[in-house]
Amino acid sequence: MKKPFAAFWALSCGLTLGVAFTLTTLAQTSAPATRPTTNKAPITPANLADLRLIQQRVEDVVKKSMPATVAVMAGSGQGSGVIVSKDGWVLTAGHVTSEANRDISLILADGRRVKARTYGINLGIDSGLIKITDKGDYPFVPLGTNKDMKAGQWVVALGHPGGYRKERPPVVRLGRVLMANSRMVGTDCTLIMGDSGGPLFDLDGNLIGIHSRIGAQATVNIHVPVDTYTQTWDRLANSETWGGGMLGLAGAPKVMMGVLTEEHERGAKVVSLIDNGPAAKAGLKPGDIILKLGESAVKGPDELLGLMGRYRAGETVKLIVDREGKTEEVSVKLAARPANMR
């Protein structure tokens, strides 16, 4: 059994841990109802008519979804979010709110600023919930589901790349589903900081994901599956904070190699490299299978990460790799993971 993409160069790793949150008891709220994807637009367009059909659907999704897309101003952090109910529940990424029971503000697509409060966070999966506290009827989008996702399915991303800018509405990107499992959806809707927490839609305008993190390549953009919000709605709405270890910095090594690897039966297989990163400089290539780090066997991406934790930035480590059937030795000078990462 192959684990898809086990180790990432991720954006957005920071999670503030350990705040007590037993203060408020909240009324139980159930998640809004979900809608299935119908996806009448063809996944693989055969001709211009198909492309026009997709275009029409995308433009419709943009019109319907734009008003519900918000900027999240959470103290030192800034991200995006999306309203999913008339009374103002907002889905975002866990690392955007970073802790429960904080008073924050949101900026709606029309420029209106409203008060809001952070609710629960699943640190492991990077989901987060917010409620607008100013009374009102808010524009919202329907929740979709990840049950019937297809490779190549067309998806629309909105958000505030680079942070909220007054003169610029939420920014639209189109892409396709390139991978999906219970913990993440990967697409080629290009994302960057500030997009975190923003919505991913199917072509029916149903919300199917929340932007979370990126890899080095423009084709590696990771979203939190919307199903995880509906499945854990009560916990999120009760301001629980749980999970962790997956995205948190606690377990992440302080050094970096600049390589994205996936599970392989013999070790960690290099999927891609950061241009000019330590591994690229050392001559590592996509397709190389990392068998050993120093004297220790590398059984997969997780082991590779664990082993890297033993080293410091600037240290040179010896890798044994399998390159097209030949065993080669590569020396990589590890770099520091940049400071101030959240």
Add this chain to the structure above:
Amino acid sequence: MKKLTAIIGAAIVTLALGAAAHVYAQNVRPSLETAKNAEALRATFKPVIEGVRPSTLVVKADGRQVSLATAIEKDGLVLAKASELTGKLTVTVNGKDLPATTVNTAREHDLALLKVDATLTPVTFGDAKKINVGQWVVTSGSGETPLAVGVVSVNRRKIPGRSGFLGVSLGDGENGAKVLQVVPESAAEKAGVEVDDVITAVNGKATKSRDELINTIRGQAPGDKVKIDVIRDGEKKELSATLASSAGSPRFDVANVLSGPLSRRAADFPAVIQHDTVLRPSECGGPLVNIDGEVIGINIARAGRTESYAIPSDVVLGILPNLKKPAATQPTSQPAKSTAPAK
């Protein structure tokens, strides 16, 4: 400047499928075959660029492709991205690299008008006023299949100028700012700045902390040459850097170039249409068409991981009369203050 939450692409984090996780999502095996810019999908757009393909040319500087060009007149006039045109220029026509001369430059739009001794097929500009956010946009090269496709991300707007960018992430060091990371291809890397260097002064002015250095660099314009004093392994070194353009915080800039290089001039435009097409800097300068093959603009910048810019057709048409006048007799078009790239 507000700090952004999601930061640098630098930590490796584990995202393995946990054994205990119950499966409630459809699994899709990782694959790039169905990517938006996979060959098969781009090929579906072939008919869309049939009209503009003959008008899309390659501009080389000293033999290397630096821009695309859009033919605008039969007698050899083409538009290209001005800030990339340094060196001996040629335009490739029917497989031949023909010498090109610069007739004039509209610096505020970063467009140059070039003349080449050849008979060309000029483009017909379409209507860029009726653009819907989310509509397809297609970038033609000279081949049958489009270079890349995308959608309109933001309708027409002005892009403000940016401040200078060195390309390092910093911490406080002893009597200076300590370099924690150097952005690949950045001004800092080109100048020879290394991780663990402590930057103590810029242009002779002491920078005792991270914040002081950031403020000093922010005060400089892209293209400015600065002298940087660093301490490396206890020894003082003097480096020289030509600042690039910054899109925001240093950390944002690091992430912004992860997936590929950006145009040197990527900001300070009076009017652009923003789209999500992933382009190389050298693929700017050519026509951008809609699904009906109408030219809605000319690509002018690869501005970030998520964004490319095109100058709307009506704006291009508006500046053409002035651009066609020889440079000497024309009052200089409004200079783009401090934003010209370094020569």
